[in-house]
Amino acid sequence: MSFSARLYHPEMEKEAFWGLNWQSTDPKVPPELNSGTAAAALLPQRLLSLNWNQPMSCDAGFESAVSSAVVGQTGSICNSGEISPSSRRRGASNSCYSSPLNSPPKLNGRGALPMPINPMPGAHSVPFAAEPWFADGAAMLSNYGGGSSAGFPGQFGLPVIPANLSRVSSSKSLKTGTGSGMGAPEKGSDAGMLGPARMEMEMMTKLGGSSTPADSEPGNGQEESSVSSLRGVTDSNARKRKAAAKGKGKEASLSYAATDPFTMTEEENSDAKRSKPGEANGKMKTEQNGDPGRKQPPEPPKDYIHVRARRGQATDAHSLAERVRREKISKRMKFLQDLVPGCNKVTGKAVMLDEIINYVQSLQRQVEFLSMKLATLNPQLDDMESILSKDMFQARGLMPQPVYPAEMTSAAVSNVHQPQATPGQSIVTSLLEAQFSLNPLESSLHQSQSLQLVPLDGFTVASSQLGEFWEDDLQSVAQVGYGRDQKPAFSSQSYPGKRNGTPIFD
Amino acid sequence: MDSENSACGNPNPNPTLGPSKLMLAFRFLRALSLVHRTTPASSRTCRGRRIERAAYASMAYSAGTGRGWSRAVLRRLHHRARRRAVAPRRLSTTAGNRAEALRQLVPGGAGMDYCTLLEETADYIKCLSMQVELMQGIVDSSSSYGP
Numbered sequence: 087m088s089f090s091a092r093l094y095h096p097e098m099e100k101e102a103f104w105g106l107n108w109q110s111t112d113p114k115v116p117p118e119l120n121s122g123t124a125a126a127a128l129l130p131q132r133l134l135s136l137n138w139n140q141p142m143s144c145d146a147g148f149e150s151a152v153s154s155a156v157v158g159q160t161g162s163i164c165n166s167g168e169i170s171p172s173s174r175r176r177g178a179s180n181s182c183y184s185s186p187l188n189s190p191p192k193l194n195g196r197g198a199l200p201m202p203i204n205p206m207p208g209a210h211s212v213p214f215a216a217e218p219w220f221a222d223g224a225a226m227l228s229n230y231g232g233g234s235s236a237g238f239p240g241q242f243g244l245p246v247i248p249a250n251l252s253r254v255s256s257s258k259s260l261k262t263g264t265g266s267g268m269g270a271p272e273k274g275s276d277a278g279m280l281g282p283a284r285m286e287m288e289m290m291t292k293l294g295g296s297s298t299p300a301d302s303e304p305g306n307g308q309e310e311s312s313v314s315s316l317r318g319v320t321d322s323n324a325r326k327r328k329a330a331a332k333g334k335g336k337e338a339s340l341s342y343a344a345t346d347p348f349t350m351t352e353e354e355n356s357d358a359k360r361s362k363p364g365e366a367n368g369k370m371k372t373e374q375n376g377d378p379g380r381k382q383p384p385e386p387p388k389d390y391i392h393v394r395a396r397r398g399q400a401t402d403a404h405s406l407a408e409r410v411r412r413e414k415i416s417k418r419m420k421f422l423q424d425l426v427p428g429c430n431k432v433t434g435k436a437v438m439l440d441e442i443i444n445y446v447q448s449l450q451r452q453v454e455f456l457s458m459k460l461a462t463l464n465p466q467l468d469d470m471e472s473i474l475s476k477d478m479f480q481a482r483g484l485m486p487q488p489v490y491p492a493e494m495t496s497a498a499v500s501n502v503h504q505p506q507a508t509p510g511q512s513i514v515t516s517l518l519e520a521q522f523s524l525n526p527l528e529s530s531l532h533q534s535q536s537l538q539l540v541p542l543d544g545f546t547v548a549s550s551q552l553g554e555f556w557e558d559d560l561q562s563v564a565q566v567g568y569g570r571d572q573k574p575a576f577s578s579q580s581y582p583g584k585r586n587g588t589p590i591f592d
Numbered sequence: 593m594d595s596e597n598s599a600c601g602n603p604n605p606n607p608t609l610g611p612s613k614l615m616l617a618f619r620f621l622r623a624l625s626l627v628h629r630t631t632p633a634s635s636r637t638c639r640g641r642r643i644e645r646a647a648y649a650s651m652a653y654s655a656g657t658g659r660g661w662s663r664a665v666l667r668r669l670h671h672r673a674r675r676r677a678v679a680p681r682r683l684s685t686t687a688g689n690r691a692e693a694l695r696q697l698v699p700g701g702a703g704m705d706y707c708t709l710l711e712e713t714a715d716y717i718k719c720l721s722m723q724v725e726l727m728q729g730i731v732d733s734s735s736s737y738g739p
Contacts, residue, residue, distance in 0.1 A: 411707060414707050415706065415707055415710060418707065418710035418711055418714065419710060421714050422710060422713060422714050422717070425714055425717050425718065426717065436690065439690040439691070439694065440690060442694065442713060442717075443690060443693050443694055443697060445717065446694070446697045446698065446713065446716070446717060446720070447697060449717065449720040449721060449724055450697070450720065452724045452727075452728075453644060453647055453648075453720065453723060453724055453727065454640075454644055456647075456724065456727035456728060456731055457640050457641075457643035457644035457646075457647055457727065458637075458640040458643075458644075459731050460624060460640075460643050460727065460730060460731060460734075461627075461637075461639040461640035461642075461643050462640075463731060463734050463735065
């Protein structure tokens with residue numbers, strides 16, 4: 087089977103990667119993986135196979151979406167991991183968790199990984215879903231800190247691949263490590279992990295035990311075992327890694343929620359950190375890893391905001407919360423960008439905000455201007471209310487019951503008045519046509535050029551609703567409108583001077 | 593959020609899409625006709641202001657009380673009846689903090705955190721643009737059929 091062919095096929099996305107196909111190709115993978123740098127390239131696949139073979143649940147997830155799969159997986163993983171903190175190395179779920187994250191960096195430095203991986207478009211294509219995940223850190227690996235299933239390493243590794251080749255390598259190392267033995271000290275796993283690695287990387291290496299990348303890649307069976315061993319690594323390793331990673335980055339956000347064991351890992355973390363720089367090849371942030379002195383305080387207290395930590399980011403609770411907050415804000419800014427016309431080219435929060443402010447100001451000015459115009463215009467609105475209310479009846483009644491068109495049309499016809507008898511009618515007609523285009527029914531109504539429709543029997547309910555609706559709205563408007571005329575409760579409403587702030591409210 | 597709409601006697605048929613346009617039109621047109629009927633033609637400025645207030649009121653009612661800005665608008669409307677207008681603040685984006693400027697623009701923005709402010713701004717922009725469309729449509733229709 088063309089294993090390599092598969093790897094390099096972009097279309098071989100999830101299905102190919104995640105599927106059982108991998109298993110069949112597993113035998114090929116190990117030898118390839120073991121081959122030096124080539125292994126790095128194959129790592130992602132390895133990861134895929136590794137993870138894919140493992141838990142069935144993983145497969146299901148993958149098909150839907152990497153990120154969703156990951157999330158689902160992590161969820162289960164976390165739980166298991168949290169429950170069994172003692173099973174550091176053994177906790178299957180845990181290992182998966184952190185390993186994928188940390189694995190890539192461990193294997194090769196960032197610099198090293200990209201090269202071998204490049205020829206693998208498939209790998210890149212696969213993690214599509216993960217990319218934004220990694221890129222934005224938006225992926226919510228629920229229960230990250232918890233157990234990690236074996237499937238994780240693969241899952242994480244995959245998405246990571248395009249984003250961080252280092253991760254791939256680390257995952258690979260992870261596998262090797264697990265294959266070699268769970269008991270492998272964290273140091274070993276850490277050794278060779280790259281510098282820029284985020285805590286995830288560290289975790290990966292730890293999980294892997296021996297961090298030798300491209301080591302003895304076990305065969306299929308080994309993969310499975312390694313996967314299981316990954317799991318076995320459990321959260322303890324992950325936690326250690328995470329703790330170690332804390333020193334590295336700015337905002338780590340892995341939620342280590344369950345883990346007290348993190349505290350213990352101080353030393354290990356330092357070890358990991360030290361070892362990491364050693365292995366780092368082309369890490370971008372080598373200095374972070376290489377700084378053993380950078381020890382973060384023990385894992386923050388249970389922080390159940392499950393956010394994925396990015397490379398080189400701190401993992402304490404504050405950073406985590408900040409990270410979540412930042413992502414929320416960026417999400418909303420994006421939404422605003424769509425709302426405000428002409429903001430697509432604008433980049434940068436400050437400029438965007440300026441645009442938004444200008445837009446809101448212009449809208450408010452428009453409202454003011456139009457209201458002035460309406461005041462002078464004095465449209466014929468006499469019939470409008472009745473017309474509109476009837477339209478409301480129809481609209482409300484008809485929307486859930488599209489069957490009425492025929493009846494409505496006939497009713498409309500029966501009440502035909504002169505076409506556009508009054509400007510009010512025409513106003514409403516054009517208004518509705520132009521702006522609201524509720525449904526084809528309405529157009530038929532307009533065609534009949536009459537909006538004077540007798541409310542059908544079925545609309546009695548709507549009418550009562552409308553009545554209430556009328557009342558409260560009318561009341562408030564009356565208060566507003568009559569502010570000046572009525573003395574007791576309302577004071578005169580005059581607006582001295584120019585309005586600069588929010589219109590009519592200041 | 594939409595339950596509050598129904599509390600206003602206006603069940604929103606499009607909960608996720610924001611206030612329904614038809615409801616907005618209905619409210620506003622009603623208010624508009626009311627203002628026209630009640631204010632003398634001589635006081636155009638006053639009438640204009642009232643129409644503007646009616647516009648905001650209809651906007652806020654259509655949006656329901658699920659939104660911070662709509663609640664703030666309604667609060668102001670109700671309180672305005674009891675106190676005189678405060679001198680308008682000078683809005684400046686050069687305040688060094690654009691968030692402050694945005695807070696001044698969006699009703700009720702002063703008491704919000706930045707994250708909520710952005711969300712409210714988005715909703716406010718949506719409703720504002722709907723209102724502007726509506727008013728523009730009215731103006732266009734009446735001008736085409738006007739005297």
